[in-house]
Amino acid sequence: MAKTELDFKGMSCPMPIMKTAMAFKKAASGDIVEVVCDDPGFEPDIRAWCNETGNVLDSIEKKDKDIVATIIKK
Amino acid sequence: MGNSEATEKINEIKEAGGEGLSAKLKELEDRVAKIEEKDGNLTLILMSGEFDKAMAAFIIANGALAMGKEVTIFVTFWGLDVIKKPAFSTAGRKFLEKMVLWMRPKGPDKIPTSKMNFAGIGPKLFRYMMGKKNVEKLGSLIEMAQEFGLKIIACQMSMDVMGLRKEDMIDGIEVGGVAVMLNKSYKSNSTLFI
Numbered sequence: 001m002a003k004t005e006l007d008f009k010g011m012s013c014p015m016p017i018m019k020t021a022m023a024f025k026k027a028a029s030g031d032i033v034e035v036v037c038d039d040p041g042f043e044p045d046i047r048a049w050c051n052e053t054g055n056v057l058d059s060i061e062k063k064d065k066d067i068v069a070t071i072i073k074k
Numbered sequence: 075m076g077n078s079e080a081t082e083k084i085n086e087i088k089e090a091g092g093e094g095l096s097a098k099l100k101e102l103e104d105r106v107a108k109i110e111e112k113d114g115n116l117t118l119i120l121m122s123g124e125f126d127k128a129m130a131a132f133i134i135a136n137g138a139l140a141m142g143k144e145v146t147i148f149v150t151f152w153g154l155d156v157i158k159k160p161a162f163s164t165a166g167r168k169f170l171e172k173m174v175l176w177m178r179p180k181g182p183d184k185i186p187t188s189k190m191n192f193a194g195i196g197p198k199l200f201r202y203m204m205g206k207k208n209v210e211k212l213g214s215l216i217e218m219a220q221e222f223g224l225k226i227i228a229c230q231m232s233m234d235v236m237g238l239r240k241e242d243m244i245d246g247i248e249v250g251g252v253a254v255m256l257n258k259s260y261k262s263n264s265t266l267f268i
Contacts, residue, residue, distance in 0.1 A: 012209050014136045018218060021140035052114070052141045 001030045008037040009066065016042050017049050020071075024055065027073045032058070038065045046071070115144040115262040119255065122268055123152030123179070124188040125197050125212065131268045132215040139222035146262075148255040149247075150229035154238060155179050157216070157226060162242045171237025178236070181244075182212035220246050227254055 006023055008016040016037045023033055035046070043060060046069045050057040056072040116138040120131045131147065138145045149157055160181040164172045179185045190196040201211075210218075220226070226247040233239070233249065240249055259265040 010208050012207055014133050014140065014215075015208075015210055017140045018136055018222075021142075021222075049141060 001032060002027070003032045003034065005034045006036070008035060008039075008042075011037065012039050013041050013045065017045055020046065020049065021053075024053075024071075024073055029073055031073045033071050033073065035069045035071065036066050037069075038067070040067075042067050042069075112261055112263045113143070114138070114141070114264075115258075116146070117255070117259045117262040117265040118145070118147045119265070119267045120147055120149045120153035120156065121151055122188065123155035123185055125182075125185045125200065126187050126189070127268050128153070128156045128182065128185065129212055129215070131266075132212060132219055134266065135219045135224055136215055136222070139219055139224060144223070144225075144262075145219070146225040146227060146255075146258040148227045148229065148250075148258070151232045154228060154232055154236065154243070155185050156182055156212075157228065157243050157247060158238075159242060159244060160184070164237070167237040174236050175238070182216060216244070225258075227258075229255075 004023060004027065006019065008019055011019070016035070016039055020033070020035055027033060035042075037046075043062075046060065046067075047057060049055075050071060054074045056074060058070040058072050060067065060069045062068075116135070118131050118135060120128065122128065135145045135147060155178050158178075158180040160183065162180070164175045167175065185197070186194065187196045187200055190199075192199075205211075226244075227250045228238075228240070228243055228247050230249050230251050240247070
Protein backbone atom coordinates (compact mmCIF):
# COMPACT_ATOMS: atom_id res chain seq x y z
CA MET A 1 0.00 0.00 0.00
CA ALA A 2 1.62 3.18 -1.19
CA LYS A 3 1.09 6.54 0.41
CA THR A 4 1.02 9.67 -1.70
CA GLU A 5 1.08 13.21 -0.36
CA LEU A 6 -0.36 15.95 -2.51
CA ASP A 7 -0.14 19.69 -2.01
CA PHE A 8 -2.94 21.61 -3.70
CA LYS A 9 -2.52 24.86 -1.80
CA GLY A 10 -3.44 27.97 -3.75
CA MET A 11 -5.74 26.12 -6.13
CA SER A 12 -9.42 26.83 -6.39
CA CYS A 13 -12.48 24.90 -7.54
CA PRO A 14 -12.52 22.61 -9.49
CA MET A 15 -8.75 22.00 -9.54
CA PRO A 16 -8.19 20.26 -6.17
CA ILE A 17 -10.89 17.71 -7.01
CA MET A 18 -9.57 17.26 -10.56
CA LYS A 19 -6.01 16.75 -9.33
CA THR A 20 -7.23 14.35 -6.64
CA ALA A 21 -9.12 12.35 -9.26
CA MET A 22 -5.99 12.27 -11.47
CA ALA A 23 -3.91 10.92 -8.57
CA PHE A 24 -6.55 8.27 -7.85
CA LYS A 25 -6.46 7.07 -11.43
CA LYS A 26 -2.85 6.05 -10.89
CA ALA A 27 -3.36 4.66 -7.37
CA ALA A 28 -4.14 1.03 -6.57
CA SER A 29 -6.90 -0.25 -4.29
CA GLY A 30 -5.96 0.31 -0.65
CA ASP A 31 -3.47 3.09 -1.42
CA ILE A 32 -3.56 6.09 0.85
CA VAL A 33 -3.60 9.61 -0.55
CA GLU A 34 -3.12 12.62 1.70
CA VAL A 35 -4.25 15.93 0.23
CA VAL A 36 -3.45 19.35 1.66
CA CYS A 37 -5.50 22.27 0.35
CA ASP A 38 -6.30 25.77 1.61
CA ASP A 39 -9.44 26.34 -0.44
CA PRO A 40 -12.33 26.53 2.08
CA GLY A 41 -14.59 24.81 -0.47
CA PHE A 42 -12.32 21.78 -0.47
CA GLU A 43 -13.77 20.23 2.68
CA PRO A 44 -17.39 19.84 1.50
CA ASP A 45 -16.13 19.05 -1.99
CA ILE A 46 -13.82 16.21 -1.02
CA ARG A 47 -16.57 14.76 1.19
CA ALA A 48 -18.98 14.83 -1.76
CA TRP A 49 -16.35 13.41 -4.10
CA CYS A 50 -15.65 10.50 -1.75
CA ASN A 51 -19.37 9.92 -1.25
CA GLU A 52 -19.88 9.68 -5.01
CA THR A 53 -16.78 7.71 -5.96
CA GLY A 54 -16.86 5.30 -3.02
CA ASN A 55 -13.30 6.09 -1.93
CA VAL A 56 -12.98 6.22 1.85
CA LEU A 57 -12.40 9.54 3.56
CA ASP A 58 -10.34 8.23 6.46
CA SER A 59 -9.84 11.57 8.19
CA ILE A 60 -10.19 15.25 7.54
CA GLU A 61 -8.70 17.89 9.78
CA LYS A 62 -8.02 21.59 9.77
CA LYS A 63 -4.56 22.96 10.49
CA ASP A 64 -4.84 26.75 10.53
CA LYS A 65 -6.00 27.57 6.99
CA ASP A 66 -5.07 24.18 5.60
CA ILE A 67 -7.41 21.25 5.24
CA VAL A 68 -5.75 17.85 5.35
CA ALA A 69 -7.77 14.97 3.94
CA THR A 70 -6.63 11.35 4.10
CA ILE A 71 -8.38 9.18 1.57
CA ILE A 72 -8.10 5.45 0.95
CA LYS A 73 -8.72 4.17 -2.56
CA LYS A 74 -11.52 1.60 -2.67
CA MET B 75 -60.71 -34.36 -12.83
CA GLY B 76 -58.75 -37.62 -12.75
CA ASN B 77 -55.46 -37.93 -10.98
CA SER B 78 -53.34 -38.10 -14.11
CA GLU B 79 -55.20 -35.16 -15.58
CA ALA B 80 -54.43 -33.04 -12.50
CA THR B 81 -50.74 -33.93 -12.56
CA GLU B 82 -50.62 -32.94 -16.18
CA LYS B 83 -52.23 -29.60 -15.36
CA ILE B 84 -49.82 -28.96 -12.50
CA ASN B 85 -46.86 -29.74 -14.73
CA GLU B 86 -48.28 -27.41 -17.35
CA ILE B 87 -48.58 -24.59 -14.83
CA LYS B 88 -45.12 -25.34 -13.45
CA GLU B 89 -43.60 -25.18 -16.89
CA ALA B 90 -45.42 -22.03 -17.84
CA GLY B 91 -44.53 -20.55 -14.47
CA GLY B 92 -40.88 -21.46 -14.86
CA GLU B 93 -40.66 -20.02 -18.32
CA GLY B 94 -42.67 -16.98 -17.34
CA LEU B 95 -40.39 -16.39 -14.38
CA SER B 96 -37.18 -16.61 -16.31
CA ALA B 97 -38.60 -14.33 -19.00
CA LYS B 98 -39.70 -11.90 -16.29
CA LEU B 99 -36.26 -12.11 -14.69
CA LYS B 100 -34.58 -11.44 -18.03
CA GLU B 101 -36.82 -8.44 -18.59
CA LEU B 102 -36.02 -7.08 -15.13
CA GLU B 103 -32.30 -7.63 -15.64
CA ASP B 104 -32.44 -5.69 -18.91
CA ARG B 105 -34.28 -2.86 -17.20
CA VAL B 106 -31.78 -2.70 -14.35
CA ALA B 107 -28.91 -2.69 -16.86
CA LYS B 108 -30.54 0.21 -18.64
CA ILE B 109 -30.80 2.18 -15.41
CA GLU B 110 -27.24 1.33 -14.37
CA GLU B 111 -25.97 2.40 -17.76
CA LYS B 112 -26.99 5.95 -16.86
CA ASP B 113 -25.08 5.83 -13.57
CA GLY B 114 -24.80 9.57 -13.04
CA ASN B 115 -23.77 10.37 -16.60
CA LEU B 116 -24.17 14.00 -17.53
CA THR B 117 -25.18 15.77 -20.72
CA LEU B 118 -24.73 19.52 -21.06
CA ILE B 119 -26.14 21.65 -23.82
CA LEU B 120 -24.08 24.81 -24.21
CA MET B 121 -26.15 27.32 -26.14
CA SER B 122 -24.50 30.41 -24.62
CA GLY B 123 -21.29 31.91 -25.92
CA GLU B 124 -20.52 33.94 -22.83
CA PHE B 125 -17.49 33.53 -20.66
CA ASP B 126 -19.32 33.18 -17.32
CA LYS B 127 -21.78 30.61 -18.61
CA ALA B 128 -19.09 28.65 -20.41
CA MET B 129 -17.04 28.64 -17.19
CA ALA B 130 -20.02 27.15 -15.34
CA ALA B 131 -20.49 24.50 -18.03
CA PHE B 132 -16.88 23.38 -18.07
CA ILE B 133 -16.47 23.44 -14.28
CA ILE B 134 -19.53 21.18 -13.94
CA ALA B 135 -18.17 18.96 -16.71
CA ASN B 136 -14.78 18.68 -15.00
CA GLY B 137 -16.39 17.91 -11.65
CA ALA B 138 -18.48 15.09 -13.10
CA LEU B 139 -15.45 13.70 -14.93
CA ALA B 140 -13.50 13.76 -11.65
CA MET B 141 -16.30 11.66 -10.16
CA GLY B 142 -15.75 9.13 -12.91
CA LYS B 143 -18.84 9.91 -14.95
CA GLU B 144 -19.31 10.05 -18.67
CA VAL B 145 -19.86 13.63 -19.78
CA THR B 146 -20.99 15.02 -23.11
CA ILE B 147 -21.30 18.69 -24.05
CA PHE B 148 -23.46 19.43 -27.04
CA VAL B 149 -22.38 22.85 -28.28
CA THR B 150 -24.88 24.81 -30.30
CA PHE B 151 -25.36 28.30 -31.71
CA TRP B 152 -23.53 30.99 -29.68
CA GLY B 153 -21.82 28.23 -27.72
CA LEU B 154 -19.77 27.50 -30.83
CA ASP B 155 -17.79 30.73 -30.13
CA VAL B 156 -16.37 28.97 -27.05
CA ILE B 157 -14.84 26.06 -28.95
CA LYS B 158 -13.49 27.96 -31.96
CA LYS B 159 -9.79 28.06 -32.64
CA PRO B 160 -8.35 31.50 -31.80
CA ALA B 161 -7.64 32.11 -35.50
CA PHE B 162 -8.70 30.49 -38.74
CA SER B 163 -9.07 31.49 -42.36
CA THR B 164 -12.56 32.24 -43.67
CA ALA B 165 -11.50 31.65 -47.27
CA GLY B 166 -14.13 29.99 -49.42
CA ARG B 167 -17.10 31.11 -47.27
CA LYS B 168 -20.06 33.08 -48.54
CA PHE B 169 -20.17 36.85 -47.95
CA LEU B 170 -22.74 36.68 -45.11
CA GLU B 171 -20.93 33.77 -43.46
CA LYS B 172 -17.70 35.78 -43.57
CA MET B 173 -19.52 38.72 -41.96
CA VAL B 174 -20.86 36.54 -39.14
CA LEU B 175 -17.49 34.86 -38.59
CA TRP B 176 -15.79 38.25 -38.56
CA MET B 177 -18.24 39.67 -36.00
CA ARG B 178 -18.18 36.74 -33.58
CA PRO B 179 -15.42 36.25 -31.01
CA LYS B 180 -13.11 33.30 -31.46
CA GLY B 181 -12.31 31.02 -28.56
CA PRO B 182 -12.36 31.09 -24.75
CA ASP B 183 -10.00 34.07 -24.44
CA LYS B 184 -12.14 36.35 -26.59
CA ILE B 185 -15.74 35.71 -25.54
CA PRO B 186 -17.67 38.39 -23.58
CA THR B 187 -19.36 38.15 -20.20
CA SER B 188 -23.16 37.97 -19.99
CA LYS B 189 -23.28 40.79 -17.41
CA MET B 190 -20.95 43.76 -16.96
CA ASN B 191 -19.31 43.28 -20.34
CA PHE B 192 -18.68 47.06 -20.73
CA ALA B 193 -17.62 46.72 -24.37
CA GLY B 194 -15.01 44.11 -23.57
CA ILE B 195 -13.53 45.63 -20.41
CA GLY B 196 -15.64 43.38 -18.15
CA PRO B 197 -14.15 40.10 -19.36
CA LYS B 198 -10.63 41.49 -18.94
CA LEU B 199 -11.50 42.52 -15.38
CA PHE B 200 -13.01 39.14 -14.53
CA ARG B 201 -10.13 37.23 -16.08
CA TYR B 202 -7.72 39.36 -14.04
CA MET B 203 -9.72 38.82 -10.81
CA MET B 204 -9.99 35.09 -11.46
CA GLY B 205 -6.27 34.91 -12.15
CA LYS B 206 -5.64 36.58 -8.78
CA LYS B 207 -7.69 33.84 -7.11
CA ASN B 208 -5.91 31.12 -9.07
CA VAL B 209 -9.03 30.07 -10.91
CA GLU B 210 -8.06 27.88 -13.84
CA LYS B 211 -8.43 29.51 -17.27
CA LEU B 212 -11.40 28.49 -19.40
CA GLY B 213 -9.11 27.24 -22.15
CA SER B 214 -7.24 24.89 -19.84
CA LEU B 215 -10.51 23.72 -18.22
CA ILE B 216 -11.63 22.65 -21.69
CA GLU B 217 -8.32 20.91 -22.43
CA MET B 218 -8.28 19.15 -19.08
CA ALA B 219 -11.85 17.94 -19.50
CA GLN B 220 -10.99 16.56 -22.94
CA GLU B 221 -8.01 14.71 -21.47
CA PHE B 222 -10.41 13.24 -18.91
CA GLY B 223 -12.61 11.97 -21.73
CA LEU B 224 -15.14 14.77 -22.21
CA LYS B 225 -17.04 14.34 -25.44
CA ILE B 226 -17.67 17.64 -27.23
CA ILE B 227 -20.26 17.49 -29.97
CA ALA B 228 -20.71 20.58 -32.13
CA CYS B 229 -24.13 21.15 -33.66
CA GLN B 230 -23.93 20.52 -37.38
CA MET B 231 -26.88 22.75 -38.25
CA SER B 232 -25.62 25.85 -36.39
CA MET B 233 -22.18 25.33 -37.90
CA ASP B 234 -23.72 25.21 -41.35
CA VAL B 235 -25.72 28.40 -40.74
CA MET B 236 -22.63 30.33 -39.66
CA GLY B 237 -20.36 28.80 -42.30
CA LEU B 238 -18.24 27.09 -39.66
CA ARG B 239 -16.26 23.97 -40.48
CA LYS B 240 -14.99 21.23 -38.21
CA GLU B 241 -11.41 22.36 -38.76
CA ASP B 242 -12.30 25.84 -37.38
CA MET B 243 -13.02 24.23 -34.03
CA ILE B 244 -10.59 22.97 -31.40
CA ASP B 245 -9.22 19.49 -31.98
CA GLY B 246 -10.89 16.37 -30.68
CA ILE B 247 -14.50 17.41 -31.18
CA GLU B 248 -17.23 15.55 -32.98
CA VAL B 249 -20.07 16.93 -35.06
CA GLY B 250 -23.66 15.79 -34.69
CA GLY B 251 -27.31 16.67 -34.65
CA VAL B 252 -30.26 16.65 -32.27
CA ALA B 253 -30.59 12.87 -32.31
CA VAL B 254 -27.01 12.47 -31.10
CA MET B 255 -27.67 14.96 -28.28
CA LEU B 256 -30.95 13.24 -27.27
CA ASN B 257 -29.35 9.82 -27.41
CA LYS B 258 -26.71 11.01 -24.94
CA SER B 259 -29.34 12.76 -22.83
CA TYR B 260 -31.52 9.64 -22.56
CA LYS B 261 -28.47 7.75 -21.37
CA SER B 262 -27.74 10.36 -18.69
CA ASN B 263 -29.28 10.95 -15.30
CA SER B 264 -29.12 14.67 -15.73
CA THR B 265 -29.12 17.08 -18.63
CA LEU B 266 -28.44 20.78 -18.24
CA PHE B 267 -29.14 23.53 -20.74
CA ILE B 268 -26.75 26.42 -20.35
